[in-house]
Amino acid sequence: MISYIGVGSNQQHPIKQAQQAIEALKNLPTSQLTGCSSLYCSAPMGPQDQPDYINAVVEIDTKLSAIELLDALQAIEQNQGRVRKDNRWGPRTLDLDIILYNDQQLQCERLTVPHYGMHEREFVLYPLLEIAPNLTLPNGTHLSQLTELCDKNGLTTISD
Numbered sequence: 001m002i003s004y005i006g007v008g009s010n011q012q013h014p015i016k017q018a019q020q021a022i023e024a025l026k027n028l029p030t031s032q033l034t035g036c037s038s039l040y041c042s043a044p045m046g047p048q049d050q051p052d053y054i055n056a057v058v059e060i061d062t063k064l065s066a067i068e069l070l071d072a073l074q075a076i077e078q079n080q081g082r083v084r085k086d087n088r089w090g091p092r093t094l095d096l097d098i099i100l101y102n103d104q105q106l107q108c109e110r111l112t113v114p115h116y117g118m119h120e121r122e123f124v125l126y127p128l129l130e131i132a133p134n135l136t137l138p139n140g141t142h143l144s145q146l147t148e149l150c151d152k153n154g155l156t157t158i159s160d
């Protein structure tokens, strides 16, 4: 199954955190990393009293189920020092979110796919457009329809 993973960090050397997470995603069991966007920098969405974020989107081809994938992503987050605080919109060392999992629409206590916020997050939509320009979402929306609605202004690409 093709899945798109959002990578985000704004603590503990975010560029290194993102690069380390991408390396860890290359080693997921029964999976291949089949695409990786550039790294992007953007101001925090939500509370502004925190540092800018580094974001990327990774494409993987995996035999893991969505829940197994979620567990593997949370293990990588913990391994990179993420302490799951209750502060939902606060700073974080590493965030790995399942943006899409094949063309599935899943809604359970631990997981909602497609990611509930992807439609208005330019730091998800533009990295995703970079690696999957012809993507159509499970509900039939074309990715380019979403990026038209979401301006790229605040997003800058980081040269490696």
Ligand SMILES: CC1(C)Nc2nc(N)[nH]c(=O)c2N=C1O
Binding pocket: 007, 008, 009, 042, 043, 044, 045, 046, 047, 053, 054, 055, 088, 089, 090, 095, 123
């Ligand atoms: C706090 C919140 C919503 N803001 C963000 N803002 C940006 N720019 N990037 C993120 O990854 C991000 N993640 C979050 O969880």
